[in-house]
Amino acid sequence: MVSVAPLLLLLISWVSLHSAEVCRGTHCHGGDTSDPRPCTGAHCPGSRSSRPPRQFNPNAQGKAASHHHAHSGSPSSSVQILRGTRVRLPEVLPAGCTDADCAALFRQFQASNDTRECRGIECRLPLRIRPKARAKSCAGEGCLSGSEESQLPPVHLSDRAAQFLGDFPELGYPSSELGSAPLGVQLTCDIKPGENEVPSEDALILHLQLAKGQEKLVEALRAQQAIIRDLQQKLADQQEALLSQQREILEQQRRMYEQMDVVKAQYGLLSDTVKQVSFQGLQGELQSYFESHLAGLQSQARSHLQKSYAVHKMDIDSKVMDVVGEAHFPQPLLGCPSPCGSEEYCDFQRDPPQCQKCTMCPPGFFLISQCSPTADRMCQDRDECLELPNVCGERVKCLNTPGGFRCLGVSEREAVMGLCGHDYFYNQELQECQACSDCDGEPITVPCTAVSDAVCGQLSESRLSGSWVAKVAVPPARTASANIFPGLQLNIRGKDSSDLLSNEAGQVTFLQHGLVWMDHNFAIKHSCRNFLQVGMRLNTSQEEEGQDISGVRIEQPDGKYFQGVSVSSGVEVEPNHTFTLLLKSPNQHCNQSKDLHVYDVAAPSLSLLWLSHDTGAVAMTAQMSVLAHYQTSYRPTFRLSSVSDPYMITLTHDNRGVRFTESGVVKFVLQQALYSMGHTCIREGFSLIAYTNRNGTGQEAMQAFKTGVNYRDTSITLSGAVNVNSGDTLGFEIMSPSQCNLRYFGDNTGISMLSLIWIPSAVSSALTATVSRTGLPFGAVRNKPLLFQQISPDTPQVHLARSGEPNARKNFIFHEKGTANIALNLKLIHSCNIVKLTLQRPADQGRQAGPVAQQVSGSMPEGSEWASIGLRASFPVQNGTALYVTLDCIRGRVNQITHEGGTNISILWVAV
Known part of the structure; x- marks a missing residue:
């Protein structure tokens, strides 16, 4: 194949040179040339050196026509090149001709294979659509008349290159007449009108190039696919190797933990052994000292006291009395100042010796020796x-x-x-x-x-409830643990000691089983990016990280002012469970020393309500199923996280409400984090409403208002207590302005959580009220009490003072001993720099008057129409305890307090 192209080029150049010569003489005629001059020379027709004429073969033409002229350009006489010699084949005369002159005349009327009269694609077109040749000037005998030219049959000219390829079998292809398949490139002229007409020769060449390009592209794609398969295989092998390495690392970590446990155990045993060995060595030294000086001590005692003292011989395993005295004149001390009673022994280790109670063998130990007047009881593990x-x-x-x-x-x-x-x-x-x-x-x-x-200990089943309060402080900024980004633990400082819990290291450890309701009032001024989040965490063991049971986000304000939030949660606890308060930031920008200012309220900010299992209370926590973002109204769906009694509390069929099996009182809190977009959010704000549905009729129970923000992360929360009957459901809805877009968020940090505790009606009651339409404080308000109007029916345990009673519509009076919990929401318009809402208790039954709980809020955000403030607290009450609420405005005035939605108070009472 390498030598074919040069040979073909030489052949074409040789033909073009010979055909360029002018044929001269009287015998130059026919379709080969249009020169009318006489033909002279060796190139005239009939010469031996001239090109042999093409033979007319009717059968070949018929076969070519049947194949759509596929081989119409193939010559009937072949020219073979063997070792550089051209061999001329014998000439075949046409049918009916006996000499060369007849054959020459016949060739004038047959199709010529010379392509000089047609050029380009015209030679490929069918005869019926091929353009006719222009008339050429002709002189001489060989020229035909116009009538004769018009009677000539249509000719079919093949391409000259195809003609010469056909002359050489090594370069072309065998004739189809011999039964061989065509090889190489074939040029076909069997184009039918209207089907596959080719506009030009360049289009044919472009088509061939595109076909080759497609083949190359397919080959390149196949090569890339093979490379991709190899890369995928290598990636799978690497992933398998990485997984095996991770398994090995985990196995090594497990072995290391086991070794650490063994080391810890061995260290404990070693420390115990060292203690025992040191104690035995001390006993041996004391006994040797006693034996060496016993005789001298006895003689000195006889000489000074003139009396013999019986020296009690000590057992080896018992403790030895300590002998004290002067350096040169030791005086023995043979007993305690007073005789010890039963289950007591004289401890000679103390100075002077004292009677101590005999030690009881702890669990897991057995007795070796009993307690004696001079030695304690001995136990062994x-x-x-x-x-x-x-x-x-x-x-x-x-x-x-x-x-x-x-x-x-x-x-x-x-x-x-x-x-x-x-x-x-x-x-x-x-x-x-x-x-x-x-x-x-x-x-x-x-x-x-x-x-x-x-x-x-003594039986304490009679106690059904209890409360505990404490103050909360932020650690100083200079401490190493003061880092808000991963989570800063707030210090819980409780003054009152309780057998329900212990307060150490800034956290609370529960000591008894039960259900606990926790409230935390928090006021802070910050300029941290995005938001701050205050939450509650419950740890079931020291090794686990803990579970976030509640969380509220405090948005970044446009100006620096105090923001008050309340965080609540209800959960079931067991002994050794620990409770902590955390303050978080989503980034490291928040600097505690400069940006955080916590308002120190006058009353305790953290309060706990403990309920015994004997009350029959049931606790439930549910996570909000957050979907896309909503507009105007949003009814959240819930997913149960935990419930202590699934028979008493279940979700509705659409998971949008909580159904109760028996009548009782429900203490609930819902906290939902959201992101608001739109200026109408700032002006109108959001409302969270709790509904109770009884026999298909819904009724609003509680409502809380939240000031709107634009392009900020914030939270809205609602807490209250409501009476429910058997079959009632509790549902929630968040209302927002029509042109305010909200996106609701939820994760495992408690920011989208519903917590509630159901308490039977036999040991609990609830009361709800709203502010009165008349007598509301406005203007410059300084510690003015709020007047209320009761909404729920009266209960035997608590009621609002009526007209004619002292402090009418002001005091809430309790008539039975127990534990109370209050949740208050207030919606107002003001221009105050700081607003204080305080729950006051007057002096009663020997107790001093003072605040029970307090919450602080700052100035209203610019562009907002309403503001809100609220507080929550738990505390013990007696028969005759009274409570009232005061409002205080610093540097400003109160313009309006709404008496409709957004302002309410709920009081829960539980028997003690």
Whole structure:
């Protein structure tokens, strides 16, 4: 194939040179030339060196026509090149001709293969649409007349290149007459009108180039697909290797944790051994000292006191009396100043010796020696791993610990299922099995369970509720833990001690089972980007990070002013559960030392309401199912997170409400984070409404108002108490302006959460009221009380003072001892720099008058029409306790307080 192209070029150039010569003489005629001059020379027709004429073959023409002229340009006589020699084949005369002159005359009327009369694509067109040749000037005998020219049959001219390729079998293709398939490039002239007409020769060439380009493109795409498959295979191999490495890392971490547990256990055993060895060494030294000086002490005692003292010989395992005296004149002290009673011994380790109560052997220890007047009781740890070889199973290693044992590699879930066995419980703090307390004859308040120890003491089932309050402070900015971006823990500082909980290290640890309702009033001024978030977190164990049970976002204000928010939550707790308050920021821009200013309210800001399980109360928490963004009104759907009794509290069929099986009082809080867009949001704000549906009739129970913001993250929250009957449902709806677009958010930080506690009517009651239409304070308001109008029916436990009674429409009076919770929402228009809302308690039954709870809010945002402020608190009440609410405006005036939606108060009472 390499030598074909040069040979073809040489052949075409040779033909063009010979055909360029002028044919001269009288015998130059026919279709080969249009020169009328006489033909002379070697190139005249009939010469031996001239090109052999084409033979007329009727059969060949018929076959070509049947194949759409596919081979009309193939020559009937072949020219072969063998080793550079041209061989002339014998000439074949046409039918009916006997000499060369006849053949020459016949060739004048047959189709000529010379393409000089037609050029380009014209030679490819059919004869019926091929343009006719122009008339040429002709002189001589060989010229035909016009009538003769018109009678000539149509000719079919083949391309000259195809003609020469046909002459050379090595370059062209065999004739179809021989039965061979065409090879190489074929030029066809069988174009039918109206079907596949080719406008020009360039279009044909372009079509061939496009076909080749498509083949190359397909080949390139196939190569790229192969490369992509190789890359995908390599990526899969790398991912598999990465997964295997991660599995190895996790396995190494697990082994490391096991080794750390073993090291901790060994360290505990070592410390106990060191203590025992040091104690035994001290006993040996004291005994040797006593034996060496015993004789001298006895003689000195006889000489000075003139009396023999019986020296009591001590047992080796008992404690030795301490002998004190001067350096050169020691004086023995052989007993305590007064004789010790039963279950007491004389402790000679103290100076002077004192009587101490005998130590009781703790759970998991057994008695070695009884308590004596001179020695305490001796106890030794039980080795559960030796006494019970299969306590942890055959494949789990057992490790003995003081007072218990540990099963290495056992998860907390397996231990909770009862792995520790009888008389043992799983200590979540130590992550080991501990022996249950036997109470030693005392009454058992709470029995030992699989996860908690027994509680000894007097029975306290009679107490149904309790409360606890504390102040909350922000840690100073100079401390290392004062970083708001990951979460800053607020310090809880409670003054009152309680057997319900303990307050240490700024957090609350619960000591008893029950249900807890928590309220926190928080006022802050900040300029942090986006928002600040204050929330509540409950930790079930020290190892876990904890669960966020509530959260409220405080938006970034346009100007620096105080913003007051209230955070609430209801949850079921167990002993050793810890409760903390957190302050978060979504970025690191917030600098506590410059940007945060917390308002120090006069009353405690954190309050807790504890309910015993004996009340029959049920707690539920649900997460809001946040979808797209809504307009004007939004009814959230809920997804249950936890419920202590699913029979009493269930969701409705559309998950938009909560259904109650029995009548009672419901204490609820709903918190929803949102992002608002539109100036109408600032002017009109948002409203969150709680509805109770009874027998298909809805009634508004509570409503809270939130000042609108534009392009800000914020939250709206509503808390209250309402009476429900069997079959009633509780639903919620958020109302917004028509041209205000809202996007609702939700995550696991408690910002979109519903918490509620249902309490039976036998031990609880609720009262709701709104502000009175008359007597509302306005103008320059300084500690003026608010007047209310009761909405709900009267209850035996609490009521609003009526007309004719002292402090009518002002005081809420309780008639039975218990624990109360108040939620207050106030919607107003003001120009105050600071607004204070305070819940006051007058002096009664020996108690001083003072604030129970207080909340602070700043100036109204620019462009807003209404503002809001609210507070929540829990506190104990007695028979005759009275409460009232005061409003205080600093540097400004109060213009209006609405008495319709957005202003209300709910009071919950629970028996103590």
